[in-house]
Amino acid sequence: QVQLVESGGGLVPAGGSLRLSCAASGRSFSSYTMGWFRQAPGKEREFVAGIRGSGAGTSYTDSVKGRFTISRDNAKNTVYLQMNSLKPEDTAVYYCAAILHIGLVIPRTGERYDYWGQGTQVTVSS
Helix, strand or coil: CCCEEEECCEEEECCCCEEEEEEECCCCHHHEEEEEEEECCCCCCEEEEEECCCCCCEEECHHHCCCEEEEEECCCCEEEEEECCCCHHHCEEEEEEEEECCCCCCCCCHHHCCEECCCEEEEEEC
16 A cells, blocks of 8 residues: 655746655555646646656656756655746646556556655646
């Protein structure tokens, strides 16, 4: 069982930055592929970024490439999402998710993930 707790959301002007954190409880954190998803009002949940257990592989949705960076610290059981050059369209509730995964391809569909955090609100003002 893995419990995930996100933090770091808030209100930021367009062009600003935020760093989201997701702290995981439980053992063998490095065995889990971690993902960040977001859901804006009236929209479907979408994949934002993912990182393999070792941290060696990452994946991003096209709209955040070059602006967002996912990373993890397995010693601290924490995954991060550094968000730079934020845009109003990045406004959403951001969720972290975990899957016990040994493959090379990082899953991009939420249904593949087994554990979810409660979410943290990110609001970007124009």
